[in-house]
Amino acid sequence: MQLAFFYLFAFLTLLCGVLVVANPFTRNPVTSAMFLVLTIVSMAGLFVQLHAFFLAAVQVLVYAGAVMVLFVFVIMLLDLKEEEQRRIKAVMAILAAVAVAVIAVAMIRTIKQSVVGFSLARPEVEGSTIELGQRLFTQFTLPFEVLSLLLLVAMIGAVLLSKRDLK
Amino acid sequence: MNPVSLQDYLVVSVLLFCVGLLGVIVRRNILVIYMSLELMLNAANLALAAFSRFNNNLDGQVIVVFVITVAAAEVALGLALIVALFRRRQTTHVEDLATMRL
Numbered sequence: 001m002q003l004a005f006f007y008l009f010a011f012l013t014l015l016c017g018v019l020v021v022a023n024p025f026t027r028n029p030v031t032s033a034m035f036l037v038l039t040i041v042s043m044a045g046l047f048v049q050l051h052a053f054f055l056a057a058v059q060v061l062v063y064a065g066a067v068m069v070l071f072v073f074v075i076m077l078l079d080l081k082e083e084e085q086r087r088i089k090a091v092m093a094i095l096a097a098v099a100v101a102v103i104a105v106a107m108i109r110t111i112k113q114s115v116v117g118f119s120l121a122r123p124e125v126e127g128s129t130i131e132l133g134q135r136l137f138t139q140f141t142l143p144f145e146v147l148s149l150l151l152l153v154a155m156i157g158a159v160l161l162s163k164r165d166l167k
Numbered sequence: 168m169n170p171v172s173l174q175d176y177l178v179v180s181v182l183l184f185c186v187g188l189l190g191v192i193v194r195r196n197i198l199v200i201y202m203s204l205e206l207m208l209n210a211a212n213l214a215l216a217a218f219s220r221f222n223n224n225l226d227g228q229v230i231v232v233f234v235i236t237v238a239a240a241e242v243a244l245g246l247a248l249i250v251a252l253f254r255r256r257q258t259t260h261v262e263d264l265a266t267m268r269l
Contacts, residue, residue: 006171010179012235017183017206021190021199029198036202039183043209046179049171050220055212055231062235067242074246075198078253096192104185111177128225135229147236149245162246 006049012042029080033071040064054129176217184210197249197259201242208238 016039020032040063047056136144183206190203212231219227252258 003170006175010175013179013188014182017186020202020206020228021186027196029196029202032199032202036205039206040209043213046176046213047216052216052220052228052231055216055228055250058232058235059212062239063205063209067239070246071198071241072200074250076187077250078198078259080196080198080259093193100185100189100192103188107181107185108178111174111181113173118184125170131225132228135185135225137230140229140233143233147233150237151240154244158243158247161244161251 002049005045009045009049010040013039013046016042029075030072033068033075036071037064037068040068054132173217173221174223177214180210180214180217183207183213195261197252197261197264200261201245201249205242207240208234 016035019035020039023031023035040059044056044059044064045061047053187206187210190206191200194200194203212234215227215231215234218226219231249253249259252264256264258264
C-alpha cells in the first residue's frame with residue numbers, strides 16, 4: 001500500500017515536472033505554471049509519505065498558494081505573445097539533455113552504491129509538528145530571526161523595484 | 168517496516184533536480200527558467216525531508232522550512248526584477264537580454 005502510494009506520487013511528480021519543462025503541445029508559460037502547481041501538490045503527497053505533515057501543509061499553502069499565484073499574476077501582467085514562434089535549437093537541446101543525463105546517471109549510481117541508514121524514526125519524534133516548532137524556536141532561533149529580516153528586505157526590494165522610475 | 172527505502176526518495180529527488188536543470192539550460196523564456204529553478208529547489212527539499220525521516224532527526228525538516236521561506240522571498244524579488252526588466256525591454260527572452268546595459 002505504502003509502496004503503491006509512493007510510486008503514484010513519485011510518478012505524478014516527475015511527469016508534471018517534465019511537463020513544466022518540455023510540454024509537447026504548447027510552450028505557453030501559463031501551462032508550465034499550472035503543471036508546476038501539480039508537481040508541488042504531488043510532492044506534498046510525498047511529504048505525507050515521509051510523515052512530514054507540517055511540510056506538506058506549508059508546501060501547498062506557500063508554494064501552490066502564494067508563489068504560484070505570484071507567477072501567474074506576472075505572466076498575465078507581461079502579456080507574452082511572440083514567445084510561441086521562437087524555435088529551440090535542436091542541437092543545443094540534445095547536447096544539454098545528454099549532459100544532464102550523464103549527471104543523473106552519475107548521481108543515481110552513487111546513491112545505489114552507498115549504504116545509507118535505513119533506520120526509521122522513533123514514533124514519538126516522527127513528523128511531530130510540536131517537535132518541529134520547538135526546534136524552530138529554541139535551537140534555530142537566530143536563523144529564524146534572520147529569515148524574518150530577509151523577508152522584510154525582499155518586501156522592500158520588491159516595492160522599490162516595482163516603482164515606475166528607479167530613482 | 169517501511170518498504171520504501173531512502174534510496175528511492177533520493178532517486179526521485181535526483182531525477183526531479185535533473186529535469187529542472189534541463190529546463191534552466193534548454194528553455195529560453197526567463198519565466199520558465201525561473202519555474203525550473205523552483206523545481207530544483209523542490210527536489211532539494213525532498214532529499215532533505217527524506218534524510219530527516221530516515222536518520223531520525225528533525226533538523227532536515229527545519230531546513231526545509233527555511234528553504235521554502237527563502238524561495239518565497241527569492242520569487243518575490245526575482246519576479247519584481249523580471250517585471251522591471253520587461254518594462255524597459257519588452258521581452259522575456261533571455262537571448263534578447265544579453266547585454267548588461269539597460
